[in-house]
Amino acid sequence: MNDTAPLTQAPQEQATLLQAPQGSAHAPQIDIVLDVINWVSLISLILITAAMLYFVFKYRRKTEHDETPHISHNLTLEVIWSVIPMVFLFGLFFFGYKTYAEINEPPANVHGAVDIYVTGRKWNWDFVYPQGGKVNSRSSLRNEKNTGLEKIADLAAFKASGKDKDFTAGDSIRLAGKNDFTLTDKGEWVKAEAAASKKLDDPKSSDLWVYQKTTDPKANYFVVPVNTPVRLHIKSEDVLHSFAIPSMRVKRDAIPGSQFRSTWFTPVKEGHYLYTCNEMCGTDHSYMIGYMKVVSMADYQKFLKDINVVDPLVAGKDCYKNKCSSCHSLEEGKKIIGPSLFNFFGTKHKTNAGEVAGDDAYMIESIKNPTAKIAEGFPPVMPPIAVSDEEMVYLIQYLKSVK
Amino acid sequence: MSTHDTHHADTGVNYLNASKGIGNWLLTLDHKRIGLMYLWSVMFFLLVGGTFALLIRLQLAFPGHGFLPQTAEGKNMYNEFFTLHGVIMVFLVIIPGIPAALGNFFLPLQLGAKDVAFPKLNLASFYLYWIGAIMAIVAILGGNLGWWGRLDTGWTFYTSYSLTTSGPVILAVSAAFILGFSSIFTGLNFVATIHKMRCPGMGWYRMPLFLWAVYATAIIQVLATPVLGITLLLLIMERCDIIHIFNPAKGGDPILFQHFFWFYSHPAVYIMILPGMGVISEIISAQSKKVIFGYKAIANSSIAIAVISFVVWGHHMFMSGQTTYAGAVFSFLTFAVAIPTAIKVCNWVATLYQGSISLDTPMLYALSFLFLFTIGGLTGIPLATLSTDIVFHDTYYVVAHFHYVMFGGTIIAFFAGLHYWWPKMFGRMYNEFIAKCCCLTIFVGFNLCFFTQFFLGFAGFPRRYYSYGVDHELGDVWRTMSGFSSIGAMILGFGVLVSFVNLIVAVYTGKKASDNPWGGTTLEWTAATPPPTLNFDHDVSIDRDPYIYGKNTGHH
Structure with missing residues (x-):
C-alpha cells in the first residue's frame, strides 16, 4: 500500500440530512425500520401539536369568569391512546430485534468471509490481516x-x-x-x-x-473487498474505544481484555467511507478516524500483497518459539512445565474454573492473565506474557495449523 | 374551604423579612428559605454549566480547528468543557433543580403543612449540596492551575479511561458521592413528609399531581442513589489500587462499571423528568381553568415510570458486545416505559379541551414543554430499537434526544414553574412582555441548536469530538448542521440570561402580586403572599379534590 495513491475518483454518494450512504447489505434493513419510526413519530407529533394549537386557539380565555366542564376522565379514550402506541412499539421492538440479531453476533463459518482484527489504542487503530500484515490509522x-x-x-x-x-x-x-x-x-x-x-x-x-x-486520514485507509462478508474482530489495548463506520451501519465498542468482540457487514459499493471512534478515550479521541476503502476483489488481493511483510505461519511459529516453547510443547500429551498446546483449539479443557472450550478468547486470556483459569494438574506459575494483538493473530493461526 | 374565603391579616411579616442577617438565612430551618437558597444555587450553576455549553458550540461552529489551541492542552481543555457541562448540569442543576428548589418551597405549602418532616435534615442536605459543589469546583480549579490533570472523563466516569486519566477523578467522584447523599436526604425527607404531613382531609388521591411526581422522584432517589454511591466508592478503590473489579489488566471488567452506573443513572433520568411533569400538570390545569384530565392515570403513571425505570439500564450498552438476548430484554422493557409517558402527554392535551386557556408566561412554557418533550420522547424510540440504535449510539442524535428531554423537558418545566410560582415566592410580578419574548427566544434557539443535531446523528457525527473534518461522504451535513446548531446555542443562551435578569429584577422592582394571580386551586394559593414563616395563619384542612374548576365542582 502506498500513501500517495489518490482515493477513488468516482463520484461518491453523499450523506443526506436523514441518511448516510447505504454502503452495506444490511443498511436498507435498518433504514426501513428507521423510516417507519420517523414517519409515525412525525404524524404523532403533528397530531399532538395540532390538537394542542387548535384547543389553545378555540378555547382561549374570553373572560375571567369562564366556566369549564368537569371532565375527569374518559376510559375509552384512555384505552385507545394506551393500546395504539403499545401495539406500535412492540411491533417495532420485533423488527429492530430481527436485524440486530443478524449482525450482532456473526456466525463462525461464513463462506469466503474476510476477517480483520481491529485493535484500538490511544489514539490509533491497528487493522491486522490474518494473511499477514497490518495497517494503522495514524x-x-x-x-x-x-x-x-x-x-x-x-x-x-x-x-x-x-x-x-x-x-x-x-x-x-x-x-x-x-x-x-x-x-x-x-x-x-x-x-x-x-x-x-x-x-x-x-x-x-x-x-x-x-x-x-500522519494525521491525514486519507493516507491510511484499510481495505476490504466489495460484495464479500467482512467480519471485524474488535478489541482495545488500553481504555474503551468504539469502532464505527456510519455508512456501513456498523458499530461496536472496543473493550480492553482478552476477548475480540465481533460484528460483520457486507459492503456493496466501492468507495471510501469514514470510520470513527465513538467512545471518549482522551486527548486525541477525535483523531481516531480514517477511511475504509471498498475495492474489487482483485484490488483487495493486490493490497494484501502490498502490506504483506510477514508470513503469518512463520511469524506465529517464531512467536511460539520465543515466548511459549520453553514451557509448552506441541507434541500430544507432552508436559514440560505447562500443558501441551497440541490440539488446543476445538477441544475442552479442564480448569479450576470448570470446563472451558479451547477458543481464541481462552488462549488470549491464558497469555495475558494466566492465573484467571488454571489447567487441571498444573501449578499456577505462568507469568503474563507480552504478546501484541498482531502477534496473537499469527500465533493462534500457527497453533491451529499444527496437526 | 375554597379560595375565596381566605383573608390574611396584612401584617407585612413574611418568611423573607421575618428575621434579618446572613446568619439567620444560613441556619434557617424554614423550608422556603432553604428552597430559595437552593434556587439561587441552581440558577447560578445553570449559568456556569451553560457557559461551558456555549464554549463547546463555539469550538464546533466551524470545521477544522476552533478557538482552542491545537495542542494536547487545547484538546484536554475541550474534554474538560463537556465533562464540566455534564457534571454541573446533571448533579448541580437538573437533579436538584425542581425537587430541591421548587419542591422544597411548595411541597409543604401544597400539603397544607407548616414545614417538611425533618427540617434539620433538609438544611443538612443543602450543605451537602454545597460541599459537593465546592469539591467539584476545587477539582476544576486544580485542573486549570496545574495541581493535577483536567477532569476529562465525561460525566459518566466510564472505566477504563477514568482509571488512567491524570484528572482529579477521585475528588470529582467524591463530590458526586456527597451530592448523592444530599439527594437521598431530600428524597427521604419528602417521602416522610408526604406520608405523614398531609393536612386533614387530604387523601392520597387528593394530592396535587406535582406532589405525586415529587413522591415518585423521592422513591427513586432513595432506592437508586445508594447504588451510585457504592459504584463511585468502588471506582475510588479501584483507582487507589485497593480492589480490582473494573480494571481488565487485573482481571476486572470495565463493562461492569457501566451496568452499575446505569442502574442508578437511568432511573436518575426519571429523577430529572418526573418533577417537571408534575409542574406541567399543575400549570396546564390552572391556566386552562379546568380539572386535569385523567388525574389517576397521571398519578399512577408516575409510579409506573418509577418502577419500570429500574429495569431498563441495559439499553445504554447495546453496542458493548452484550448478548443479543440481553439486548432484546432491555429493548422490550424500554418500550414498556414509553407507554406511561405517552399516556401523560395525551392527558395534558386532553385537559385543554373546552378549557379557558390563558397564554400567560407559565402556560407558554408549558405548551412549549408539550411540543419539545414529545419530540424528546419520540426520538427515544430509535434508540430503544435494537437495530436502529447501531446508527445512533454515541452520536449527536443521542445528544439531541436527551437535550430535548432534559432541557426541552426538565429545564423548560423549571422555567414554567419559576414563572408560575415566582409571584407567590416573592410577592412580586415580573415583566410579562419580556418574559414572553424570552420564552419565544428560548424556544427558537433551543430548536435551532438541537434539532440540527438529529441530522448530525443521521450522518454519524460522534459525541465528544474536539474538532472535525468534512472531507468525506458525511462532511456536508457535518458542516452545515454544526454551524446552525452553534447559532441556535447562542440564541438560547441569550434567552436564558435575559429571562433570569427579568426574574431577578422583579424581586426588587416588580409590581405587587396578588395572592392568587393565576386562579389556582391548590393549597399554596391560599397562603399569604409571600407566605409567613409557618406558611398558613390558620389550620388547614380540605374536603375536596385539588383541582376544582368549572361547573359541578366545589364541595362533594
Whole structure:
C-alpha cells in the first residue's frame, strides 16, 4: 500500500440530512425500520401539536369568569391512546430485534468471509490481516525498496543515508527485516515492540519498511473487498474505544481484555467511507478516524500483497518459539512445565474454573492473565506474557495449523 | 374551604423579612428559605454549566480547528468543557433543580403543612449540596492551575479511561458521592413528609399531581442513589489500587462499571423528568381553568415510570458486545416505559379541551414543554430499537434526544414553574412582555441548536469530538448542521440570561402580586403572599379534590 495513491475518483454518494450512504447489505434493513419510526413519530407529533394549537386557539380565555366542564376522565379514550402506541412499539421492538440479531453476533463459518482484527489504542487503530500484515490509522506503511536504499541493514547505515531526516516522532521503520525502530520525542531511535517477529527470515529482508505517522486520514485507509462478508474482530489495548463506520451501519465498542468482540457487514459499493471512534478515550479521541476503502476483489488481493511483510505461519511459529516453547510443547500429551498446546483449539479443557472450550478468547486470556483459569494438574506459575494483538493473530493461526 | 374565603391579616411579616442577617438565612430551618437558597444555587450553576455549553458550540461552529489551541492542552481543555457541562448540569442543576428548589418551597405549602418532616435534615442536605459543589469546583480549579490533570472523563466516569486519566477523578467522584447523599436526604425527607404531613382531609388521591411526581422522584432517589454511591466508592478503590473489579489488566471488567452506573443513572433520568411533569400538570390545569384530565392515570403513571425505570439500564450498552438476548430484554422493557409517558402527554392535551386557556408566561412554557418533550420522547424510540440504535449510539442524535428531554423537558418545566410560582415566592410580578419574548427566544434557539443535531446523528457525527473534518461522504451535513446548531446555542443562551435578569429584577422592582394571580386551586394559593414563616395563619384542612374548576365542582 502506498500513501500517495489518490482515493477513488468516482463520484461518491453523499450523506443526506436523514441518511448516510447505504454502503452495506444490511443498511436498507435498518433504514426501513428507521423510516417507519420517523414517519409515525412525525404524524404523532403533528397530531399532538395540532390538537394542542387548535384547543389553545378555540378555547382561549374570553373572560375571567369562564366556566369549564368537569371532565375527569374518559376510559375509552384512555384505552385507545394506551393500546395504539403499545401495539406500535412492540411491533417495532420485533423488527429492530430481527436485524440486530443478524449482525450482532456473526456466525463462525461464513463462506469466503474476510476477517480483520481491529485493535484500538490511544489514539490509533491497528487493522491486522490474518494473511499477514497490518495497517494503522495514524501511520502510513510504505515500502521503500525502489528508492535505492535497499542495502540499509542497520541503524548506522540508515542514519548515514540521511533518510532519517524525513521522520517525525512516533514514526517506525523496519530495517532489513530484522529490527523495528521508533523515533521518540527526543529524536532518538529506539527498538520498537511493533514487529510481529524480530528474527524473521523474510525474503524481503533488504527492504526498508516505514510506518510514518500522519494525521491525514486519507493516507491510511484499510481495505476490504466489495460484495464479500467482512467480519471485524474488535478489541482495545488500553481504555474503551468504539469502532464505527456510519455508512456501513456498523458499530461496536472496543473493550480492553482478552476477548475480540465481533460484528460483520457486507459492503456493496466501492468507495471510501469514514470510520470513527465513538467512545471518549482522551486527548486525541477525535483523531481516531480514517477511511475504509471498498475495492474489487482483485484490488483487495493486490493490497494484501502490498502490506504483506510477514508470513503469518512463520511469524506465529517464531512467536511460539520465543515466548511459549520453553514451557509448552506441541507434541500430544507432552508436559514440560505447562500443558501441551497440541490440539488446543476445538477441544475442552479442564480448569479450576470448570470446563472451558479451547477458543481464541481462552488462549488470549491464558497469555495475558494466566492465573484467571488454571489447567487441571498444573501449578499456577505462568507469568503474563507480552504478546501484541498482531502477534496473537499469527500465533493462534500457527497453533491451529499444527496437526 | 375554597379560595375565596381566605383573608390574611396584612401584617407585612413574611418568611423573607421575618428575621434579618446572613446568619439567620444560613441556619434557617424554614423550608422556603432553604428552597430559595437552593434556587439561587441552581440558577447560578445553570449559568456556569451553560457557559461551558456555549464554549463547546463555539469550538464546533466551524470545521477544522476552533478557538482552542491545537495542542494536547487545547484538546484536554475541550474534554474538560463537556465533562464540566455534564457534571454541573446533571448533579448541580437538573437533579436538584425542581425537587430541591421548587419542591422544597411548595411541597409543604401544597400539603397544607407548616414545614417538611425533618427540617434539620433538609438544611443538612443543602450543605451537602454545597460541599459537593465546592469539591467539584476545587477539582476544576486544580485542573486549570496545574495541581493535577483536567477532569476529562465525561460525566459518566466510564472505566477504563477514568482509571488512567491524570484528572482529579477521585475528588470529582467524591463530590458526586456527597451530592448523592444530599439527594437521598431530600428524597427521604419528602417521602416522610408526604406520608405523614398531609393536612386533614387530604387523601392520597387528593394530592396535587406535582406532589405525586415529587413522591415518585423521592422513591427513586432513595432506592437508586445508594447504588451510585457504592459504584463511585468502588471506582475510588479501584483507582487507589485497593480492589480490582473494573480494571481488565487485573482481571476486572470495565463493562461492569457501566451496568452499575446505569442502574442508578437511568432511573436518575426519571429523577430529572418526573418533577417537571408534575409542574406541567399543575400549570396546564390552572391556566386552562379546568380539572386535569385523567388525574389517576397521571398519578399512577408516575409510579409506573418509577418502577419500570429500574429495569431498563441495559439499553445504554447495546453496542458493548452484550448478548443479543440481553439486548432484546432491555429493548422490550424500554418500550414498556414509553407507554406511561405517552399516556401523560395525551392527558395534558386532553385537559385543554373546552378549557379557558390563558397564554400567560407559565402556560407558554408549558405548551412549549408539550411540543419539545414529545419530540424528546419520540426520538427515544430509535434508540430503544435494537437495530436502529447501531446508527445512533454515541452520536449527536443521542445528544439531541436527551437535550430535548432534559432541557426541552426538565429545564423548560423549571422555567414554567419559576414563572408560575415566582409571584407567590416573592410577592412580586415580573415583566410579562419580556418574559414572553424570552420564552419565544428560548424556544427558537433551543430548536435551532438541537434539532440540527438529529441530522448530525443521521450522518454519524460522534459525541465528544474536539474538532472535525468534512472531507468525506458525511462532511456536508457535518458542516452545515454544526454551524446552525452553534447559532441556535447562542440564541438560547441569550434567552436564558435575559429571562433570569427579568426574574431577578422583579424581586426588587416588580409590581405587587396578588395572592392568587393565576386562579389556582391548590393549597399554596391560599397562603399569604409571600407566605409567613409557618406558611398558613390558620389550620388547614380540605374536603375536596385539588383541582376544582368549572361547573359541578366545589364541595362533594
